[in-house]
Amino acid sequence: MATKNAQPTGGARRGPATVSRAANQRADAQRNRVKILAATVTAIRKNLDASVADIAAEAGVGRMTLYGHFQTRAELIEAALVDSLERAEDVLSQIPLDGDPRAAFQRLIASSWMFVDQSRALLAAAQKELSAARIRELHEKAEARMRGLLLRGQREGAFRADLPVSWLLTTTHVVLNGAAEEVRTGRIDPDDAPWFIDAILLPAFTAPPSAR
Amino acid sequence: MATKNAQPTGGARRGPATVSRAANQRADAQRNRVKILAATVTAIRKNLDASVADIAAEAGVGRMTLYGHFQTRAELIEAALVDSLERAEDVLSQIPLDGDPRAAFQRLIASSWMFVDQSRALLAAAQKELSAARIRELHEKAEARMRGLLLRGQREGAFRADLPVSWLLTTTHVVLNGAAEEVRTGRIDPDDAPWFIDAILLPAFTAPPSAR
Structure with missing residues (x-):
């Protein structure tokens, strides 16, 4: 972001005020985009069916400004989800996944839960607005990481190998989301959720x- | 249905043709309603986002006729879901739930799966159109049956009692739906699904x- 802003400022030194104005406009647009995405998360958390107008109001920008960035509500929800998944990636990619697969799985669940919990309203809105296939696609990196760990666990005999890894992955995914639903309805405390997820x-x- | 039709015919014998006409109209309306609900399931299976016009076409009735029964798409989806859950109840209420709780659980899963599989497109459409709370409310009877069995299993020591029954219930619910998603994407054969569900x-x- 810093480098993007630095370049046009350099251009302004070379002369025409229009370059500087264009740079300011780009910086404004960038700030508005960030504001709108943050406001989307907040507005959706307040009301799952928050309209584009509600989100514009939450962001403190006009509706036309918002539509300049995102042409439909679906586009906006998707962009907010992509943004939140990118932040999650920054953290999840740092988690050490070597050593005992069970312990690594618990570490990954604990951090994944943190993001599921933070973005559960956004995800619920996305489920209404986007296709299941698209949502799964957006979770590709997180899914690949979990898949790799489960496969290693199967190879090393820590996880059972009589079930395909895709079913273990789907089960992980739905149980995480099930816990989010329990938190939403107040039946589980968010801090206890990783324990409940691991317990299943x-x-x-x-x-x-013998236990199957 | 037969008795409903018989009554007005008797009325017609008593005189006014209007009674008979009203009876015919009621019978027509009832037939249309049944046709529309069946067409909803078919149209949604073909296309999750089937419009009210698509559903009317599938049913072979005019849009105005459809709107006479159901004022919104949400209302129509909800009525189709209620209808399909009532059929499921007829079967599920016959399943013997006594004896070994684990065996009873497997019987209940096998039959529940059958209905989840049959109505998974309808349920996916309902998830886009109705609130999660409303969908859960519609599943109340099926949920109460499963809850009763899980509670008995916990009391008798067949199921673990260190987790609240609500969490076991939610887990059952999400794993059933997860299997439906796997079937939809072709990763699991519908006939194998009960085995995959039980295996988890x-x-x-x-x-x-010791295993936790």
Whole structure:
């Protein structure tokens, strides 16, 4: 972001005021975009069906400004989800996944939960607005990381190998979202959620043949 | 239906042709309603975002006729879901739930799956159109049955009691729907789904303390 702004300022030194004005406009547009995306998360958290007008009001920008950035509500919800997933990636990519697969799985669940919890309203809005396939596609990086860990666990005998990894992955995904629904309705405290998730997934994924 | 039609015919014998006409209109309306609800399931299966016009076309009725029964798409989707849940109830209420709780759970999962599989497109459309709370409310009877079985299993020591029954119930619900998503994307064969569901839920719900 800093480099993007620096370049046009350099251009302004070379002469024409129009370059500087264009640079300011780009910086304004960038600030508005950031404001609108943050306001989307807030407005959706207040009301899952918040309209584009509600979101513009929350961001303190005009509706026309908002439409200049995002032409439809779906486009806006998708951009906010992409943004929140990028932030999650910055954290999730730092989690050490080596060593005992069960312990690594618990670390990854704990951090994944943090983001599911933060963005659960946004995700619920996205589920109404975008296709399931598109939502899954947006989660590709996070999914690939979890898949890699589950596969390693299967290879090393820590996770059962009689179920395809895709089913373990889907189960992880739906149980995480199920916990989010329990938190939303007040049946689970958000801080306890990782424990509840592990309590289901660990025995399910590591069950000895006799317990199945 | 037969008795409903018989009554007005008797009325016609008593004289005024208007009674008979009103009766015919009621019978027509009833037939149209049944046709529209069946067409909703078919149209939604073909295209999750099928419009009211698409559904009317599928039913072979005019849009105005459809709107005479259901004023909005949401109302129509909800009525189709209620209808399909009532059919499911007829079957689910016959399943013997006594004896070994694990075996009873497997019986209930197998039949529940059958209905989840049949109505998964309708449910996906409902998730876009109705609130999660309303959908859960419509599943109340099915949920109460499963809850009763899980509670008995916990009391009798067949299911673990360190997790609230509400969390076991939500887990069951999301894993059933997760399997439906896997079937939709072709990763699981619908006939195998009950096995995949049990493979996750039984060890998760019956894990000995050492496995957690």
